[in-house]
Amino acid sequence: MATPAQLGLMDAASPVMEEMIYFHDHVMLVLILITCLIFYSMLVLMFSKYIYRFLTDGHVIETVWTVIPAIILVVVALPSLKLLYLTDELDNPQLTIKSVGHQWYWSYEYTDYYDIEFDSYMLPIGDLVGGDARLLEVDNRVVLPVDTSVRVLVTAADVIHAWTVPALGLKMDAVPGRLNQLALQCSRVGTFYGQCSEICGANHSFMPIVIEAVPVDVFESWCDGMLDSD
Amino acid sequence: MSDLRPPSSLCPEKRTSLSPLNFHVFPAPTMADVPAGRLPKPQMRGLLISHLKKHSAIALVFAMGVTLAYKFAVADPRKRNYEEFYKNYDVKREFEAMKEAGVFHSARPSWESSDD
Numbered sequence: 001m002a003t004p005a006q007l008g009l010m011d012a013a014s015p016v017m018e019e020m021i022y023f024h025d026h027v028m029l030v031l032i033l034i035t036c037l038i039f040y041s042m043l044v045l046m047f048s049k050y051i052y053r054f055l056t057d058g059h060v061i062e063t064v065w066t067v068i069p070a071i072i073l074v075v076v077a078l079p080s081l082k083l084l085y086l087t088d089e090l091d092n093p094q095l096t097i098k099s100v101g102h103q104w105y106w107s108y109e110y111t112d113y114y115d116i117e118f119d120s121y122m123l124p125i126g127d128l129v130g131g132d133a134r135l136l137e138v139d140n141r142v143v144l145p146v147d148t149s150v151r152v153l154v155t156a157a158d159v160i161h162a163w164t165v166p167a168l169g170l171k172m173d174a175v176p177g178r179l180n181q182l183a184l185q186c187s188r189v190g191t192f193y194g195q196c197s198e199i200c201g202a203n204h205s206f207m208p209i210v211i212e213a214v215p216v217d218v219f220e221s222w223c224d225g226m227l228d229s230d
Numbered sequence: 231m232s233d234l235r236p237p238s239s240l241c242p243e244k245r246t247s248l249s250p251l252n253f254h255v256f257p258a259p260t261m262a263d264v265p266a267g268r269l270p271k272p273q274m275r276g277l278l279i280s281h282l283k284k285h286s287a288i289a290l291v292f293a294m295g296v297t298l299a300y301k302f303a304v305a306d307p308r309k310r311n312y313e314e315f316y317k318n319y320d321v322k323r324e325f326e327a328m329k330e331a332g333v334f335h336s337a338r339p340s341w342e343s344s345d346d
Contacts, residue, residue, distance in 0.1 A: 036292055044285045044289070219336075
């Protein structure tokens with residue numbers, strides 16, 4: 001999750017998020033280049049006393065300052081499009097889960113191999129124990145196997161919500177009457193937090209998402225436990 | 231009229247007394263006194279363009295320098311850090327450590343069940 005005074009992106013927990021971080025660094029290089037050029041130019045021009053009285057047009061300079069930004073845009077756009085299509089790639093998912101947004105909680109369905117369904121409500125402050133994150137903890141977490149390609153089908157039951165997990169580089173609108181598909185793969189074990197990202201009413205800020213990435217055998221044990229509890 | 235003589239090699243006569251009455255004033259050195267040579271001709275035209283060329287080059291070098299510094303100080307080390315992290319990543323070891331710390335709900339720590 002985010003830490004206090006954090007400025008950068010969260011540490012990546014999926015290959016796609018790693019690529020997003022590298023792309024962010026790539027775009028930052030371009031931005032730093034342009035910003036330094038502009039700042040230096042501004043500084044020099046502020047203290048310069050030279051003028052050219054006979055300036056009427058500048059065809060060459062206008063060509064230069066059109067072509068160079070176009071090249072810069074291409075340098076940014078090509079990796080961007082590559083990343084965009086990478087996020088849509090689904091690599092033979094071994095598991096499919098459904099995430100349904102309600103006002104104001106998420107419900108999950110694991111109907112591939114088992115028939116597991118549960119609701120996931122935010123834990124109120126009074127139910128938190130030491131070390132829990134305020135407004136982020138839920139009663140029933142989404143448990144997923146690590147290093148496994150998972151398909152998440154996102155929809156909603158009432159109004160538009162959005163299912164988001166920043167550490168995994170995931171965000172998808174949950175639209176009623178529509179199934180949106182997400183490709184998910186956790187590279188490491190841990191808990192990953194997210195919050196609803198589409199305004200959906202009074203408690204929009206109080207319907208978080210928590211994913212637990214665990215080894216496959218632990219995931220299977222959890223599934224057995226969920227079936228037994230049903 | 232009293233003269234003030236600069237104590238330099240240009241002045242042929244030496245001061246013989248420190249009394250202020252013995253100070254002599256000479257006029258400032260003229261062109262005839264300056265050794266033979268020519269001053270460089272100052273730039274008369276094209277000042278703006280030469281100024282722009284010089285500072286454009288400096289701006290480019292400065293911007294490229296800062297960009298390369300970000301690349302080698304931030305971007306490349308970050309890639310290496312991720313590579314190093316996953317090179318010897320042990321899922322089981324990390325999971326057990328997190329489990330014992332009480333991070334997971336699906337797998338409770340061993341000390342919790344023993345307490346029960």
